[in-house]
Amino acid sequence: MVSQVSNSTNSANVSKNKSVLGKDDFLKLMITQLKNQDPLNPMDGTEYAAQLAQFSSLEQITNLNEYLKQSIDANYMLTQSINNTMLANLIGKEVKVNSNEIKVNGQENFTIGYELPDGVRNVKVNIYNEYGTLIKSIEAPNTKGSNKLLWDLNDNNGEKVANGNYKFEVIATDFSEKAVSVTSYVTGLIDGVKYTEDGTMLLINGVQYSAGDILEIINKQGG
Structure with missing residues (x-):
């Protein structure tokens, strides 16, 4: 009877603190069970052997999980190191980046790109300042495939825009004046x-982009 009460109490204490028993908790419960067993009615040897087998299995699984975690962490660190080295080799190369952000910081112009499907009639590029105000609208080429537009950083009044952050959107319509999806x-x-x-972030045109935003590497340095 003492054993049953003690086991219930210890189990309850562990349950309050943890939702999953670890191997240390399991071992403590076994030791407590042995200490508090009724001398006139000791634990059955078969039951004790079964609990030892459970503990052994739990320890092996715990050790395996720890090994797998260390292996995964090591692989992640190795992958990150390789990726960082490869990304450093991209410095000086021209790339396409999945973004509509523009940062003006003293440059003379900015290149905007977009991809068009077949059947596009009209294309317009609208540029907004950081407050969302439209400052420039440009009629753009409607050629199927990849297009580039060079913005001279002038607004609709012909004045140079101030340094700062801007965004653009490309609006395309077909011959029925229906909107066309544009990348x-x-x-x-x-x-x-x-x-x-x-x-790892890449610095392009003065703006930080995630490496995952790169759509295409256009050419090599000096190429």
């Missing part, structure tokens, strides 16, 4: 690679 992007040279808490 837009920016192009530029990779100026540098920056390692942050959010992962």
Whole structure:
């Protein structure tokens, strides 16, 4: 009777603190069970052997999980190291980036890119300042496939825009004046690679982009 009460009490204490028993908890329960067993009615040898087998299995599984975790962590670190080295080799290359952000910081122009399907009649590129105000509308080429538009950084009044952050959207319609889906992007040279808490970032046209935003590497440095 003492054994049953003690076991229930210890189990309850463990349950309050943990939702899953680890191998240390399991061993503590076994030891407590042995200490508090009724001398006149000791634990059955078969039952004790079964509990030892359970403990052995639990320890093996715990050790295997720890090994797998260490292996996964090591593989992740190795992959990150390889990726960082490869990304550093991209410095100086021109790329397409999945983004509609523009950062003006003293440059003379900015290249906007977009992909068009067949059957597009009209294309317009609208550019907005950081407050969402439309500052420039440009009639753009409607050629099927990849297109580039060079914005001279002038607004609709012909004045140079101030340094800052801007966004653009590409609006396309077909011959029935229905909207057509367009894939837009920016192009530029990779100026540098920056390692942050959010992962490896690429510096392109003065803007940070995630490596996952790269759509295409256009050419090699000096190519």
